[in-house]
Amino acid sequence: MAPSAVAAEPVDSPGASVLTATAQPKAVTLPLKDYDDLVVDGTHGKLFLSDPGRGAVVVTDFQGKVLQQITGLPGAAKLALTPDATTLYAALPGADAVAAISTTTHRVTTRYATGAGTGPSSVVVSGKRLWFGYGGLGAGNIGSIDLATAKPTVKLGHAALNLWYSAPSLHVSPADDGTVVAGQEIGSPTPIVVYDVRTGTARQKAHRWNPSGYTDTLSDLAFTPDGKNIVLASGSPYYHQVLRTADLADAGQYPSAPYPTSVAIASDGAVAAGVDSVYGSDVFMYKPGTRVSHGVFEFASGASSPLLLPGGLGWAPDASRVFAVTQEGHEGAPISLRVLTTPGKAASELALxxxxxxxxxxxxxxxxxxxxxPLKAGTVIRISRLDPGAAKATALPSVTIDGEGVFTFTDRPVGQGHATYTATFDGDALHLPSGSSTEVQVG
Incomplete structure (x- = not known):
C-alpha cells in the first residue's frame, strides 16, 4: 500500500513543524519613556541616550548599567560630543536652548538660549561653534552659537528661506568639522544639503532634493570615516543609500531590507545598517570596504518582536560590538539596550x-x-528518517540547495505506522542552523 502523508504542512502555514534558530542578544531595560538619540563616549566607556518624554539624558556603561539620569532637560533631543569627549551638548526644543553637560560629573554646566520659539532639535560641534537645526513645521532653519566670543552669540537664519519644511537634522563630518550635512526627518520626500561652515556662515555646497527618486522619512545619516560619503537610512528606498559628500551624487548602496531606520559606521569603516522589521533580520553587518553583508542580527520574530528605533545604533570605539536601542511594538513597552557582538550570524528558516x-x-x-x-547554491542539507517503532533515525543521503534555496529528494519508507522525516541545516560561518520535520503514514 502506498504511504499517505498526514499532518505535514508547509512552513508557510500555521501548522508547520519548523525549528528555526535566531540570534537574540540579551536586552537590558532602560529607564526611558521615549528615545531620540544615542552617543557613544569611547574615552569614558559611556553611552548617552536622550529621552524627550521625560526631558532627560540617561548615562550607562557599555553593558547598559545605568550610571546617571540627568533630568531637567525639556524635550531632550539630538546629542553631540566634543572631540575631546569633555562636553556633551543636548538640543532642548522644550526650553529653546542647547545644554552643555560635563561627561565626568554629568552636570549641566551651561545653557545657551537660542531664541523664543526656536525649538532646536539637533546640534553639532564645529570648532568653536555649535550649529543647530530649529523651527516648527513650515519654518525650519539652521542657527549657530559662537563660543569663541566673551559672551556666546547666537545667529539664526543661515539656511535659504523655504528650504526646510521642518527643523533639519545636522551631522558633522568626522574628517572635516567644517562640513555639515543636513537632512529632514519630518515630511517627505526629503532634501539633503551639504554646508561649508568654516567661516561662521553656512555656505551651501551641494543640494539634492529627493535622492533615489523617493527618499521618504529620513531616520538617520552617517558619514564614512574619511568623510567622502554619507549613508542614509530612510523609509524608502528599501536599502541604505550611499551619496558622495562633495556633490551628493549616487555612490552605491547597502542592500539591507525594507524600511531602513538606522545606520552607524565604525572608525575602521565597518557598517551596521538597521531596519524596521517584525519578521526578518533587524541589523545587517558590512565589513570595511564591502557592500555584501557578512552577518545579521534578528532580535525576535513576530508581532511583538522588538523593533530597532530610528537612530538606534552605535559602535564601540574598537569596533568589537554594536549597541542597539529597541522597543516592542505595543503601547507602553519598555525601551531596551542590546549589545551585539559582531559579526553576528543570520537566522535561517528551513521548510520541508x-x-x-x-x-x-x-x-x-x-x-x-x-x-x-543569501545562501550559496550547493549548501548541504542533511536528511534522516525515523521508521515506525524505531528508537533511532536512519541517515539518508544528504542533498544540496539550488540558487533559490530549493532542494528535493526521494525515499522508499519501510514498515507500518508513522515515519518522521527531518531535514537539517547545520549552519555555517554566516548562518545559524535550522531544521524541519514532517510525518507520513506508512503501510
Missing amino acids: YIPSWSGPGVLSFSGRLRSDL
Whole structure:
C-alpha cells in the first residue's frame, strides 16, 4: 500500500513543524519613556541616550548599567560630543536652548538660549561653534552659537528661506568639522544639503532634493570615516543609500531590507545598517570596504518582536560590538539596550513540504532553505528518517540547495505506522542552523 502523508504542512502555514534558530542578544531595560538619540563616549566607556518624554539624558556603561539620569532637560533631543569627549551638548526644543553637560560629573554646566520659539532639535560641534537645526513645521532653519566670543552669540537664519519644511537634522563630518550635512526627518520626500561652515556662515555646497527618486522619512545619516560619503537610512528606498559628500551624487548602496531606520559606521569603516522589521533580520553587518553583508542580527520574530528605533545604533570605539536601542511594538513597552557582538550570524528558516508519491511506495520530497543573508547554491542539507517503532533515525543521503534555496529528494519508507522525516541545516560561518520535520503514514 502506498504511504499517505498526514499532518505535514508547509512552513508557510500555521501548522508547520519548523525549528528555526535566531540570534537574540540579551536586552537590558532602560529607564526611558521615549528615545531620540544615542552617543557613544569611547574615552569614558559611556553611552548617552536622550529621552524627550521625560526631558532627560540617561548615562550607562557599555553593558547598559545605568550610571546617571540627568533630568531637567525639556524635550531632550539630538546629542553631540566634543572631540575631546569633555562636553556633551543636548538640543532642548522644550526650553529653546542647547545644554552643555560635563561627561565626568554629568552636570549641566551651561545653557545657551537660542531664541523664543526656536525649538532646536539637533546640534553639532564645529570648532568653536555649535550649529543647530530649529523651527516648527513650515519654518525650519539652521542657527549657530559662537563660543569663541566673551559672551556666546547666537545667529539664526543661515539656511535659504523655504528650504526646510521642518527643523533639519545636522551631522558633522568626522574628517572635516567644517562640513555639515543636513537632512529632514519630518515630511517627505526629503532634501539633503551639504554646508561649508568654516567661516561662521553656512555656505551651501551641494543640494539634492529627493535622492533615489523617493527618499521618504529620513531616520538617520552617517558619514564614512574619511568623510567622502554619507549613508542614509530612510523609509524608502528599501536599502541604505550611499551619496558622495562633495556633490551628493549616487555612490552605491547597502542592500539591507525594507524600511531602513538606522545606520552607524565604525572608525575602521565597518557598517551596521538597521531596519524596521517584525519578521526578518533587524541589523545587517558590512565589513570595511564591502557592500555584501557578512552577518545579521534578528532580535525576535513576530508581532511583538522588538523593533530597532530610528537612530538606534552605535559602535564601540574598537569596533568589537554594536549597541542597539529597541522597543516592542505595543503601547507602553519598555525601551531596551542590546549589545551585539559582531559579526553576528543570520537566522535561517528551513521548510520541508508535504511529500507526494512518484511511484509505488516511493515518496518525493521538496523543501527550501531561506535566510535574509543569501545562501550559496550547493549548501548541504542533511536528511534522516525515523521508521515506525524505531528508537533511532536512519541517515539518508544528504542533498544540496539550488540558487533559490530549493532542494528535493526521494525515499522508499519501510514498515507500518508513522515515519518522521527531518531535514537539517547545520549552519555555517554566516548562518545559524535550522531544521524541519514532517510525518507520513506508512503501510
